Amino acid sequence: MEAEITALNQKLDALMEQVAYLSEQARLAERERQARDELIETAMPIAKEALRLGSEQLEEIQEYIQPEELLRLFKKLLRHARQIETLLDQLDALYDLIETLTPVSKDVLMRLTEALQTLEDKGYFAFARGGVRIVDNIVTSFSEEDVNRLGDNIVLILNTVKDMTQPEILTFVRNTLLLAEEEVGKPVDISLFSLLRQLQDPAVRRGLALTLRVLHVIGHQAESKSNPVSAQD
Incomplete structure (x- = not known):
């Protein structure tokens, strides 16, 4: 008799556990149903508005595009979903790189501006503009033949x-x-007596001799150019 009571208690305990499990599952299912209902209730107005806007936009472009073209585009997007995702990842990486380099680029730009301002204050750019003007004058003043002779x-x-x-x-x-x-x-005495007196100065005589020597060389070169045959003889 005592064994039968023990077995009956065990069965009751198992039954209570099953009832508690089923109650918990029912409670979870009810919570999920409420969450779905809330989601549907929240999403339906948004979906309706999206459908309305989509219909309006499609009405504006329906004469330019056909439904089969939209379907073909949608299929292509699905086929290239992985490439599109990779491209978006690269864009994210590029955006992060730009955010990282922006402070550095600002500092470089500021330093470059300061350096250019320093060059401007020192007159480098004015000198360059003057150099361009000089080169322009040279180019416009010399012909091609002059340049060839210069070369x-x-x-x-x-x-x-x-x-x-x-x-x-x-x-x-x-x-x-x-x-x-x-x-x-200074006043200069050009009288004959003054000139003769200056010739007594060794420095004057040396300078005069050097001048005459230079004049002799110049005259000899001029004579050689005017009479090349006699110069060769």
């Missing part, structure tokens, strides 16, 4: 410039110009 004689010109820029030559020219600038304002 043929460029080595001789550079050698002449190199010789003229020797420190000794530049010092001599500078000292001569400074001395001439000082003496040009």
Whole structure:
């Protein structure tokens, strides 16, 4: 008798557990149903509005596009969904990169602006504009034949410039110009007696001799150019 009571209690306990489980499942199902009802109640106005707007937009373009074209486009979008997703991921990465580089680019732009302003204050741009004007004057002043002759004689010109820029030559020219600038304002006695007296100065005689030597060389070169045959003899 006692064993039968124990078995009956066990069955009652199992039955109560099943009833509790079924009650919990019913409660969960009711909660899910309420959530679906709330979602449908919330989504229906939105869906109706979306359908209305879609219908209005389709009415505006229905003469330009056919339903089969929309279907074909939709199928193509579905076929390339993975590529579209990859493209969107790349756009997100690009946007993140732009956000990262924006502060750096602002700093670089600010530094570049400051550097350009410094160059402008120092006159680099004004010098460049003047250089462009000089080049323009050169281009408009010389013909193609002049440029060709310049190219043929460029080595001789550079050698002449190199010789003229020797420190000794530049010092001599500078000292001569400074001395001439000082003496040009002084009174000059051009009488024969004054000239003869100046010839007694060794420096004057040396300068005169050097001048005559230079004149001799210039005259000899001019004679050689005018009489090439006799020069060869």
